[in-house]
Amino acid sequence: MAYFAKIRLTQAWLIGLLFLLILPCNVYAQEDDLKHFTLPNGLDVFVKEDHARKVATIQIWVKVGSADEELSELGISHLIEHMAFKGTEKRGVGQIASELEALGGETNAYTSWDETVFHVTVPSTGVSQGLDILTDAVFRPSIDPDELNKEKQVVIEEILEGEERPERKASKLLFHTAYEVSPYKYPIIGYKDVVAGFTRDNIIQFRKKWYVPENMFMVIVGDIDPNQVRTDLEKYTADLKQTGFFRPPRPSEPVQKEIRGAVLRDRNSRETRLYVAFHIPSLSSPDVNAIDLMADILGARDSSRLVQTLKKDKGLVNSISAYALTPKKPGLFAISATLDGKNLETVTKGIMEEVAKLQKQPPSAEELDRAKTHIESQHIYARETVQGMARSIGSFEADLGDASYEEKYLNLNRLITPEQISATAKKYLTPPNVTVTVLIPEDVEQDFQIEKLTGVVKHFGASQTAQTAAAGKEAAAIVRTFPNGLKVVLQPDNSNPAVSFRIAMMGGKRFETKETEGIMNFISQMLDKGTSKMSEQEIAQKVEDMGGRLNGFSGYDSFGVYATFFSRNTDEGLEMLARIYTDPAFPEDKLERERNLIINRIKTEPDRPVQYTVNVLNQTVFKDHPYGFVKEGTLATVAGFTADDLKQTYERFAVPANTVITGVGALDPEKTMARIEQLFGKLEARQFVPPVVPAEEPIAKVRENVVQIPRAKAHIAIGFRGVSVSDEDRYPLEVLNNILAGQGGRLFLQLRDKESLAYVVTSFVRPAVEPGLFGLYIATEPSKADTALKGLFRELEQVKSQPVNGAELERSITNLIGNHLISLQSSWNRAENSALNTLYGLGYDYDKEYIAKVSKVTSDDVMRVARKYLELDHCAIVKIMPEKDA
Structure with missing residues (x-):
């Protein structure tokens, strides 16, 4: 579960929002491959067949996000997202995740300013069951009061976790400074005190208002039968009725008439974070294509202007990027950098100089073509997964009401001229339409004042005024x-x-x-x-x-x-x-x-x-x-x-x-x-003699390592010596890890859901060429650290002493295999797997062997490896604790 603000095209971590490439070649899917129908209750459904991968993704989009909340509701959309998987009228707590994992699927959700999205991805054999589970979770959550109280604690943990991350603090500072009226100024996750006060009635009333068929739609992409999907959905949503939904208007952000600036000192940060941001229009603006290309030219790639000048040539920043945030309502064009605080004025001036150059002189045709190619490449890579394709369709439908807009967008992109780029830079990237914010380590640059940077920016204001056909069978390697x-x-x-x-x-x-x-x-x-x-x-x-x-x-x-x-x-x-x-x-x-x-x-x-x-x-x-x-x-x-x-x-x-x-x-x-x-092939043949690697002695007794640093939370880990990639114990150990980890795993259900000890708790297994690591991790309140550690050990003792039941074992195996298949969608990941499996002596087609051996793991195998490797007297314990004076 997550929350984020949607950033257009230029950020790799939101590549799922990118669009499919449409080219005049029979290799590509045509627009009529996207099918649309409306159910009797008014719910719109978009279906796209893609038989190249034996998986499918199902998404339910609710057109409500944090920007639709009243001040007394801030964070409620995100909390509702969490509660969707906490049980329904016919499925108990943990059953949703358990059933999906039994199908080999995965589930998650996220909340943005404008939408809340719930999604599952399953092997194609589980599409009907996936539709049943997701529609039940989203449309019929039970909102149990006890579970609500537990989940509020989990969300509060998430809020506290964000408060100790410098990058989140810097982002929060930017939006709260750049916006005066728009609800985009508030954090999507909400505030601790507001979230703590939500009641079951608050949740029910908010859902009654917004979670209605007229304000929702579904996207299903993958190896599916559209007719069967429609039949299933008519059955699973037969109880839903239209309500006469009315969307209240949002407040509009006024034109910015003076430069804004803000600075925040942070004791947890070790490097300075700078934002220079400008107000830009929403996704519906005719300027969006030029804005996206402008961001690419300035700071989306290694050869972009800001990266080349300020990072590579001058070494003034550790990182720098530019991106366009164009949601449903007017957004921001942001330039962000991490740097040494002593370089703040020089870097701010350098940013504005590059902006000024772009305003005065259009980019060359070659530079603009490179930007267009980069965006085109993102479209292609986004469609390597069904999740990426569905998110692209959903984003356009949610924000523009046009699920097929991608072709129009790309056609417009190809028509943008160098002169349009300069004109767009002059139109938007000019003071006073600019906000400058800085997050700076507490103990450096004590005399720094934000006016130093707003003054630099003001100077530039004065000077600037005036698709594919269905794939056949897998080809042989x-x-x-x-x-x-x-x-x-x-x-x-x-x-x-x-x-x-x-x-x-x-x-x-x-x-x-x-x-x-x-x-x-x-x-x-x-x-x-x-x-x-x-x-x-x-x-x-x-x-x-x-x-x-x-x-x-x-x-x-x-x-x-x-x-x-x-x-x-x-x-x-x-x-x-x-x-x-x-x-x-x-x-x-x-x-x-x-x-x-x-x-x-x-x-x-x-x-x-x-x-x-x-x-x-x-x-x-x-x-x-x-x-x-x-x-x-x-x-x-x-x-x-x-x-x-x-x-x-x-x-x-x-x-x-x-x-x-x-x-x-x-x-x-x-x-x-x-x-x-x-x-x-003609390179010289030379013998390779690997270095001698020192042996690692077994862990004879518990090794405890306590580290104190400036932190708001306690981070605890337990580690055991694990297995090598070629060890037959690898397979039951990975099944054991799956039983413990994940949203349907024991650690999550017990320590997070039932005991509300943490927002993040998991286990992980890392086989290596030599025996690697099996570990557990939890982040919690310092006051709960001892309880959390005891909880981890208690779960380990249980898995060693009690056999895993058949249903849990089957769920874990199916989930492990399903997730493995999902991870193999992209050529990028398959090339990696093939290379490393060949290099480590497992064989290029080891994935098939892996799936076969995981399938054969028994309950006895799981208990045997648990007892063999998870020796509680022979482990390492790490505690990352807040400093005593923190």
């Missing part, structure tokens, strides 16, 4: 091992005009030492920063011209580079990957910039409490083994690495005998294999 030892696996899939490649090598943390901790991550960060013949910017622009993404990666046991391109650019993409693999330059100027970024991430690690807790747990479980290292390294090691260190380490590992290349997508396998052989 082809596998080759070249004479030099390089392994290649290619898996054609013509359901989408994209192709993903991954070059993977054994490496990662496992082959580091205390002196080289972090070097693999540093190498991966540098792989796309230039070759002897191509600069970083040339690489970035080339990738964007191909509609692509390209990055290095590093993990526990491997490292390398991955990329996705339009399939029409396969040859060019492979050529670039070959250059990067064979000739990375590790340029000195980029080395220092990346070093500073990595050091900043190490210093700010406590700002990411979940990852920080897991890192401390790793260090506690693996005292001698490199699995205990932090991926980014230490301040000392990272500060000492030279370009030669990186290059020599890379060359030691980047040999064909230690390399696997995989490709998945719309490719010609024979032609692509021949091209890979040209580019990689």
